[in-house]
Amino acid sequence: MDRFSTDRLTAERLREDHLDDLVTLHLNAEVSRYLGGVRAPEVTKTYLATNMAHWDQHGFGLWVLRTKDGAFAGRAGIRHILVDDIDEIEIAYAFKREFWGRGFASEVAIALTDIGLSHHELPSLIGLVYVSNGASRRVLEKANYILEKSTTRHGNDVVIYRARR
Template structure:
């Protein structure tokens, strides 16, 4: 589970060696716009620590993604998250701006959905998307997630998509 690959991506369990790439990703205001805002290097380090601990606790989590030529592509994964006081498993992804609009997010989402529902036998997965993020909403819809409801999370209007095993 530490690694997976798709047609155009390789994924490895998030670790300390990914910090510089994550910092650059989280400092890009366009990327950060829908994932909680720009994060400092210190905040990203804390984020990395929390997500490495998630792996240790649950046996799954976030992966660093690279294109087949080895370039950092982004991060994606499955993680526990509290939503309206319910422990859910979220599918999450963020890609470098240079890869937007080329189908990488859908490719990763399809792979992570298969891992979550088939390999981990999770009952369902959710995607939480800023209501204005049409591209991310289309990714989940292409991956057969169904719109479940709208809610407010951290002061932002979001929609929750779900897919069940």
């Protein structure tokens, strides 16, 4: 599934020509606050390569999100992640600041959950969120994820939400 759309967004499989948009997104301190911090362009280039390889290996991964008029809005996807030494599959999303508070994250989280659980028939998906990121926690709750546990990741206190098929 290289493409999908929601009511207000279109999503296309991550490609090399998305690098400039991702660099801009990852250089924004406000956006990157809950993504592990601002990423230098070289780090984003490696991130892009890693996530493109994920697609090749697993048949799913990250998509670039655009508004219906074609403006870059952010990125989102489904990907493998190691949490507490367990291979989990998470939904992930990040939006440019001007798209915050408008329901786009909830719209995408619901779509990703459907793609993961129904289309790919994955047994469950997680959302991994910094404890202090109340907005993202509400997004997962709106998408019917249940709070499962607290843990630490890369020195940060996080919570894991889960949705099951």
